[in-house]
Amino acid sequence: EPEVTQTPSHQVTQMGQEVILRCVPISNHLYFYWYRQILGQKVEFLVSFYNNEISEKSEIFDDQFSVERPDGSNFTLKIRSTKLEDSAMYFCASSERASGTDTQYFGPGTRLTVL
Amino acid sequence: AQKVTQAQTEISVVEKEDVTLDCVYETRDTTYYLFWYKQPPSGELVFLIRRNSFDEQNEISGRYSWNFQKSTSSFNFTITASQVVDSAVYFCALSEGPGTYKYIFGTGTRLKVLA
Numbered sequence: 139e140p141e142v143t144q145t146p147s148h149q150v151t152q153m154g155q156e157v158i159l160r161c162v163p164i165s166n167h168l169y170f171y172w173y174r175q176i177l178g179q180k181v182e183f184l185v186s187f188y189n190n191e192i193s194e195k196s197e198i199f200d201d202q203f204s205v206e207r208p209d210g211s212n213f214t215l216k217i218r219s220t221k222l223e224d225s226a227m228y229f230c231a232s233s234e235r236a237s238g239t240d241t242q243y244f245g246p247g248t249r250l251t252v253l
Numbered sequence: 254a255q256k257v258t259q260a261q262t263e264i265s266v267v268e269k270e271d272v273t274l275d276c277v278y279e280t281r282d283t284t285y286y287l288f289w290y291k292q293p294p295s296g297e298l299v300f301l302i303r304r305n306s307f308d309e310q311n312e313i314s315g316r317y318s319w320n321f322q323k324s325t326s327s328f329n330f331t332i333t334a335s336q337v338v339d340s341a342v343y344f345c346a347l348s349e350g351p352g353t354y355k356y357i358f359g360t361g362t363r364l365k366v367l368a
Contacts, residue, residue, distance in 0.1 A: 169354065171355075179360070180344070180358045180360045180361060181298070181344060181346075181356075181358040182358070183355035183356060183357070186354035186355065188354075193354055194353060194354045194355060196355065227296060231298075241288070241300055241303050242300075244290070244297065244298035244299075244300070245297070246295075246296065246297040247297060247298075
């Protein structure tokens with residue numbers, strides 16, 4: 139069964155460093171998403187992406203964050219200058235159609251630890 | 254504003270007991286979608302069910318069943334004859350699409366099934 143994959147599974151970085159989290163969505167899906175989950179808390183929406191554009195973003199997704207689809211298969215989340223509070227599990231998701239009419243399938247997550 | 258409330262933070266049951274996880278939502282839209290996801294100890298988010306606001310039929314899938322009641326804005330999840338493998342955090346989520354792409358998650362209910 140097709141699935142969303144994410145790399146790395148765990149990333150440790152120093153405060154102020156840039157990180158790139160990578161995702162490979164399900165191949166026939168057109169909509170891509172990033173969510174984050176601070177340890178022990180709920181899952182929060184960051185951004186959605188369609189047709190090489192951001193379609194929606196939350197207040198969390200500030201200028202420190204960016205997303206890109208550098209090729210036909212990868213979808214990345216970049217955090218320019220990490221802060222301690224960016225430590226969280228980051229989930230990538232994809233759906234075949236727009237969120238409201240379709241199910242988002244989530245990857246296994248990347249645990250980001252900022253020291 | 255949209256909101257999802259899972260009032261039960263943690264539930265412990267003994268194997269073979271039935272357990273119901275509550276989910277109450279708030280939305281002003283007449284078209285919306287509700288979801289349940291399971292997060293096992295390994296951390297991934299596993300899709301369980303999607304229900305749209307026009308379909309109030311209850312659903313059963315094996316030991317899992319869902320009770321959607323618009324009158325009380327609830328979408329409760331019951332596990333019959335629970336097993337140790339059901340131990341996980343369960344999240345209820347709301348999407349008000351089309352027009353929005355984000356899921357709004359509840360804070361989750363941690364289910365512990367004891368042998």
